[in-house]
Structures are given as C-alpha cells and as structure tokens.
Amino acid sequence: MNIKIKSLEIHFYGANNLDSIPQLSNFSEQERLGIKAVAQVLPFRTNNYILEQLIDWNNIPEDPMFRLTFPHPEMLDSKDYNHIIQLMTENVPKAVLKEAANKIRQQLNPHPAGQKKYNVPTLNGKPIPGIQHKYRETVLIFPAAGQTCHAYCTFCFRWPQFVGLEDLKFATRESGMFQQYLQQHQEVRDVLLTGGDPMTMKARQLSLYIEPLLEPKFDHIQTIRIGTKSISFWPYRYVTDEDADNTLRLFEKIVQRGKHLAIMAHYEHWQELDTPVATEAIRRIRSTGAQIRTQAPIVRHINDSAETWAKMWQMQVSLGCIPYYIFVERQTGAKAYFEIPLVRVFDIYREAIQQVSGLARTARGPLMSALPGKVAIDGVAEVAGEKVFVLSFLQGREPDWCKRSFFASFNPDATWLNNLKPAFGEDKFFYESQLEEILTRQQLF
Ligand SMILES: *Cc1c(COP(=O)(O)O)cnc(C)c1O
Ligand code: SF4
Numbered sequence: 001m002n003i004k005i006k007s008l009e010i011h012f013y014g015a016n017n018l019d020s021i022p023q024l025s026n027f028s029e030q031e032r033l034g035i036k037a038v039a040q041v042l043p044f045r046t047n048n049y050i051l052e053q054l055i056d057w058n059n060i061p062e063d064p065m066f067r068l069t070f071p072h073p074e075m076l077d078s079k080d081y082n083h084i085i086q087l088m089t090e091n092v093p094k095a096v097l098k099e100a101a102n103k104i105r106q107q108l109n110p111h112p113a114g115q116k117k118y119n120v121p122t123l124n125g126k127p128i129p130g131i132q133h134k135y136r137e138t139v140l141i142f143p144a145a146g147q148t149c150h151a152y153c154t155f156c157f158r159w160p161q162f163v164g165l166e167d168l169k170f171a172t173r174e175s176g177m178f179q180q181y182l183q184q185h186q187e188v189r190d191v192l193l194t195g196g197d198p199m200t201m202k203a204r205q206l207s208l209y210i211e212p213l214l215e216p217k218f219d220h221i222q223t224i225r226i227g228t229k230s231i232s233f234w235p236y237r238y239v240t241d242e243d244a245d246n247t248l249r250l251f252e253k254i255v256q257r258g259k260h261l262a263i264m265a266h267y268e269h270w271q272e273l274d275t276p277v278a279t280e281a282i283r284r285i286r287s288t289g290a291q292i293r294t295q296a297p298i299v300r301h302i303n304d305s306a307e308t309w310a311k312m313w314q315m316q317v318s319l320g321c322i323p324y325y326i327f328v329e330r331q332t333g334a335k336a337y338f339e340i341p342l343v344r345v346f347d348i349y350r351e352a353i354q355q356v357s358g359l360a361r362t363a364r365g366p367l368m369s370a371l372p373g374k375v376a377i378d379g380v381a382e383v384a385g386e387k388v389f390v391l392s393f394l395q396g397r398e399p400d401w402c403k404r405s406f407f408a409s410f411n412p413d414a415t416w417l418n419n420l421k422p423a424f425g426e427d428k429f430f431y432e433s434q435l436e437e438i439l440t441r442q443q444l445f
Contacts, residue, residue: 005236005239005240005276005277005280006240007236007239007240007241008048008049008236008240010047010048010049010150010234010236011047011048012045012046012047012151013045013046013047013048013051014039014044014045014046015035015036015039015040015044018032018035018036018039019032021051022051023051023055023057033085033088033089034072034073034085035070035071035072036088037073037076037081037084037085037088038071038072038073038075038076038081038084039071040084040088040097040098040100040101041076041080041084041101041104041105041108042071042075042076042105042154042333042334043152043156044069044070044071044152044154045069045149045151045152046069046070046151046152047150047151047233047234049233049234049235049236049277050065050069050151050233053275053277054232054271054272054275055069056271062301064268064269064271064301064302064303064308065269065271065272067154067301067302068153068154068155068268068269068302069151069152069153069154070154071154072154074337075154075334075337076104076334077104077336080104083100084097084100084101084104087100108332108333108334108335118134118371118439118442119132119133119134120132121133121139121181123177123180123181123184128177128178128181130142130143130144130174130177130178131178131181133181133185133188134373134395134397135373135395135396135397135399136187136188136399137187137188137189137190138188138189138190138191138192138225139181139182139185139188139190139191139192140192140194141178141191141192141193141194141209142194142195142196143171143174143175143193143195143198143201143205143206143209144170144171144174145170145171145200145201145205146193146194146195146196146197146198146199146200146201147195147196148195148196148197148200149195149196149197149200149229149230149233150197150200150229150230150233150234150237151229151233151234153229153268154334154338155297155299155302155329155333155334155335155338156333171205171208171209172208175208175209175212178209179212179213179218182213182218182221183217183218186220187220188220188221189220189221189222189223190221190222190223190224190225191213191221191223191224191225192225192226192227192264193206193209193210193224193225193226193227194226194227195227195228197227197228197229197230197233198226198227198228199226199228199230199237199247200230202243203243203246203247203249203250204243204246206247206250207250210224210250210254211250211253213259214253214254214257214259221259222259222260223259223260223261223262224254224259224260224261224262225261225262225263225264226261226262226263226264227264227266228263228264228265228266229265229266231263231265231267231278231281231282231285231292232265232266232267232268232272232273232278235275235277235278235280235281235282236277236281237281238280238281238284238285239277239280239281239284244284248284248285248287248288251285251288251289251290252288252289254290255288255289255290256289260291261288261289261290261291262290262291262292262293263285263290263291263292263293264293264294264295264324265292265293265294265295265321266294266295266296267294267295267296267312267316268296268297268299268302268303269302269303269308269312270308270311270312270315273312273315273316273319274315279319282319282320282321283319286320291322292320292321292322293321293322293323293324294313294316294321294322294323294324294363295323295324295325295326295327296326296327297326297327297328297329297330298326298327298328298329298340298345298348298349298366299329299338299340300329300337300338300339300340301337301338302338304340304344304348305348306347306348306349306350306351306352306355307352307355308352309326309348309349309352309363310351310352310353310355310356310360313352313356313360313363314356314360316360317356317357317359317360322362323360323361323362323363324362324363324364325363325364325365325367326349326363326364326365326366326367327365327366327367327368327369328340328342328345328365328366328367328368328377328415328416330369331415331416331418335415339415339416340415341412341413341414341415342366342377342389342411342414342415342416342419342420343380343389343410343412343414345366345377346366346377346379346380349363349365349366349377364376364394365377367394368416368417370416370417370418371417371435371439372393372396372397372401372417372431372432372435373393373394373395373396373397373401373402374393374394374395374396375391375392375393375394375417376391376392376393376394377389377390377391378390378391378392378405380410383407383423383424384424386409386410386423386424387409387410388407388408388409388410388423389407389408389409389410389411389414389420389423390405390407391405391406391407391408391420392404392405392406393431396431397435397438398431398434398435398438401430401431401434404430406422406429406430406431407422407423407424408420408421408422408423408429409421409422409423
C-alpha cells in the first residue's frame with residue numbers, strides 16, 4: 001500500500017504568534033491571555049500539523065492533543081498564575097516579567113533524579129557534557145543540536161535544556177568526545193540518542209553522530225537507539241520533508257552494517273497514530289529494517305484511562321510497532337496538574353493490559369525513572385497482614401538490584417518513590433545503603 005501524501009512545510013506557533021493561529025479565532029481575549037501567561041513560565045510550541053490534523057477542535061479544552069501541547073491556567077499555582085497575569089496586564093518591562101517567570105520556574109524542580117549531579121561521566125578526568133551513563137549497558141547521548149522538539153509537551157521535564165545549537169563544527173567536536181568515551185567503555189552495548197528530540201536534526205548532522213559508530217572499533221555497540229516524538233509531532237520528517245529520503249538511507253545503512261536500529265517512539269495517545277501521514281511515516285521507517293518501540297508516561301488529563309492505552313497499544317501492534325515502557329509522570333514541571341497516584345496508575349495499566357493480546361503486553365511498567373533506577377510497580381498485595389506495593393527494579397544503578405522484589409507500605413496518595421516507606425517496619429529499602437555508597441563515590445569527580 002503506497003499512499004500519496006501531500007507535502008507540508010512546518011510552521012511553529014508559540015506565545016509570540018498565538019494570535020495568528022486560525023483555529024483559535026473564537027477564543028476570548030481572556031483565554032488567549034491565559035495561554036500566554038503560562039507560556040511565560042513553561043515552554044510552549046505547537047505546529048501546523050498538530051493544529052490541522054491532531055487536535056479535535058470540537059472537543060476543546062479536553063482534547064488530549066490540545067492538552068498535550070497548549071498551556072492552560074491550571075498548570076501553574078493560582079497565586080503564580082495571577083501574578084503573571086497582573087504583570088502582563090500592567091505591561092511591565094520584559095525583564096521584570098522574565099524575572100518573575102524565572103522565580104516560578106526554579107520551584108518546578110527542573111532536574112529530577114539527580115540528573116545533573118550524578119550521571120555525567122568523565123573523559124580523562126574531565127566531565128563530558130551531553131552524556132549520561134547510569135546503567136552499565138546503555139549510554140545516553142544528548143547532541144547539542146537536538147535539544148529542541150517539533151512541538152513541546154506541556155508535561156515535559158526536559159524544558160530547561162531547550163536551546164538550539166546548530167553549528168556543524170560543534171557537532172563534530174562533540175561527537176568526537178562521545179566516540180572517545182564509548183571506545184573506553186567496552187561494556188556499553190546500546191547508544192541512545194536523545195534530547196529534546198534528535199530527529200529535529202537534519203540527516204547530515206545526525207550522521208555525524210551515528211556514522212562513526214558503524215566502524216569496526218565500535219563493534220561492542222550492538223544497538224543504536226533514537227528517542228523521538230517526531231513520528232507523532234512531525235511525521236512529514238520521514239515522508240515528504242526535503243531530507244526524508246536521506247534520513248531513511250541513514251537508517252538503512254545502520255541496519256546493513258549489522259546493528260540494530262531501535263526507534264524509541266514517544267506516543268501519549270492513539271490520536272497520534274490516526275492520520276494517513278502518521279501511518280505512512282511508520283511504514284517507511286520500518287521498511288529500512290529499523291524497529292519501532294513505543295513508550296510514554298501516563299499523564300492526567302491526557303491519557304489517564306485504560307481504554308486509551310489499550311486502543312493505542314492495539315493500533316501500534318497492527319502498525320508493526322512494539323509497546324515498550326509505560327512511565328509514571330516525573331516529579332517536575334507542572335506536576336501538581338499532571339500527576340496521578342501510583343495506585344491509580346497501576347490500576348490503569350492492569351486494566352489496559354487485560355484488554356489486549358500477548359503481542360501488546362510487551363508494554364512494561366508502570367515505571368518510575370528515579371534516582372536509584374527504573375522501579376516498576378508490580379502490584380498491590382497483602383503480605384503478613386500489611387497492605388503493600390510490590391516493587392522491583394527493571395534497571396538499577398547496581399545491576400544486581402534488577403528483578404529483586406521489594407515492598408513499600410501501601411499509601412493511596414503516593415505519586416512517586418520518595419512518598420513511599422518500606423513495609424514491615426523496616427527503616428530502609430534493600431538498596432539504600434548501597435545507593436548512598438555509589439553516589440558518594442560518583443560525587444568525588
Ligand atoms: C531508561 C534509561 C536507559 C535505558 O534503559 P532500558 O531499560 O535499557 O531501556 C538508559 N539510561 C538512562 C539514564 C535511562 O533513564
Ligand atoms: S517531545 Fe519529548 S523532549 Fe520534547 S517536549 Fe515532548 S517529552 Fe519533552
């Protein structure tokens with residue numbers, strides 16, 4: 001099946017050109033001001049494809065694609081929101097507004113899970129920015145030019161790093177450092193390019209990071225993974241964009257050189273799979289030999305229902321994608337608005353998994369990507385008269401933690417690992433002493 005897709009040029013929309021969005025023409029002044037006010041604090045970017053094909057404008061404001069990309073007043077504390085509105089109404093100088101926004105931002109925990117402090121590795125004694133190496137087998141690389149996205153998710157925790165840097169010379173130098181590090185670390189099997197969204201880079205830039213890894217000296221690298229939301233936010237990237245074909249050729253080359261190419265595609269909702277260009281992009285990517293695995297957090301107001309997940313996983317399986325992870329929303333940004341109690345997250349996951357066949361039950365989780373590792377909620381149970389959460393690591397800072405069950409006292413309000421206490425009167429989880437040792441060691445750098 002070959003569908004003819006008409007090409008489209010990307011247009012970005014944000015607070016600055018909000019008034020030129022045709023679909024908002026019947027929004028009141030007040031509603032527009034609300035969007036603009038939140039956008040002073042949290043990043044806001046959407047694009048013409050999302051406006052024209054993903055958002056259902058008959059279902060505003062509940063539409064999940066609208067919630068996913070448009071800021072709304074409830075995302076800020078009402079005191080902060082009113083303060084920004086007041087400053088904007090008074091037309092204060094830009095610098096004053098910026099300072100007020102920065103103050104609010106600082107309270108929003110921009111770097112959760114010790115990302116800044118603990119996961120930065122070193123090369124010849126010096127820290128290398130742009131790399132995280134937390135789990136033995138996998139190195140994350142954040143190409144400087146890929147630290148932006150085709151649109152911004154309203155719940156995203158990556159917002160402090162959205163600054164584009166497009167210099168090819170810089171990319172070459174940076175890629176050189178990454179290569180040196182990977183050569184020194186023969187234990188690494190997977191390289192995961194992430195961002196932002198690395199697929200905002202052109203094929204030429206992308207190949208500066210990827211092609212060197214195809215040389216024999218990187219035989220220990222078996223898998224190249226690319227974390228991306230582009231198939232959802234801008235599928236034209238793979239279909240009609242000017243370098244769509246070059247990108248697919250790069251993908252083919254990776255596969256032909258004997259490496260596994262895993263596209264870690266980020267999908268919140270089945271609506272993102274439901275357009276002709278979205279399915280055509282998936283078809284074209286898969287035709288290169290790449291495998292698409294899907295993952296997303298479960299987020300209140302966007303995808304907090306079992307039916308949504310079950311339908312999404314089924315559609316993904318029919319399109320040849322493999323459901324991979326379901327995450328608990330992180331403790332950052334507008335978390336008060338988006339977070340869901342762990343017990344509810346688990347129930348949604350359980351109810352969704354029950355509705356699908358084994359081929360879609362590859363979605364594992366729900367996972368908290370936290371300081372000690374990726375912690376899965378395996379269930380709620382009663383053990384020795386105490387109601388508990390059953391938990392285990394899917395990934396740990398110490399590989400030996402993986403797949404060891406542990407128990408936390410049941411807490412119906414807990415939304416993250418740090419709200420949980422060990423069950424059975426114990427004062428520490430099994431990993432905590434070792435974690436302290438590991439972190440002390442890493443801080444020495
Ligand atoms: C999730 C994650 C990975 C990849 O883990 P997998 O379980 O192999 O998918 C690697 N590094 C970090 C820091 C992560 O958070
Ligand atoms: S695409 Fe990913 S990095 Fe970009 S805003 Fe969404 S969640 Fe954040």
